[in-house]
Amino acid sequence: MVKIYPVIQGANPPIAIIFTDANTDSVVSLVGCTGFSATAKHTLSGTVTPFTAAVLTDAANGKVRLDYTVGSFAELGIYNVQIKCADAAGNTLILPSEEGQLKIKVGAGN
Numbered sequence: 001m002v003k004i005y006p007v008i009q010g011a012n013p014p015i016a017i018i019f020t021d022a023n024t025d026s027v028v029s030l031v032g033c034t035g036f037s038a039t040a041k042h043t044l045s046g047t048v049t050p051f052t053a054a055v056l057t058d059a060a061n062g063k064v065r066l067d068y069t070v071g072s073f074a075e076l077g078i079y080n081v082q083i084k085c086a087d088a089a090g091n092t093l094i095l096p097s098e099e100g101q102l103k104i105k106v107g108a109g110n
Contacts, residue, residue: 017066018062049079051068
């Protein structure tokens with residue numbers, strides 16, 4: 001299931017992500033995961049924008065907050081988002097596992 005989060009161009013409220021299993025819709029536990037980072041890639045231009053922070057806010061319930069600065073997403077359109085972290089064994093995880101499953105849509109403000 002593709003999730004799309006709206007972002008208004010020129011604004012910068014954090015984006016609250018909840019990871020769920022695509023097959024069961026149950027939350028994905030991130031207990032033991034550390035070292036979070038995130039990027040967004042514009043689907044047309046290929047421009048990659050890093051988030052200033054990816055913060056685990058509720059490990060048991062798969063919640064991550066993405067922070068960014070005003071102007072980070074100056075280009076209107078759709079961005080694919082991926083988050084990297086390390087699991088308890090030190091393995092690198094990329095969430096979601098396939099590009100295009102988590103998106104933000106940057107639209108113009110009033």
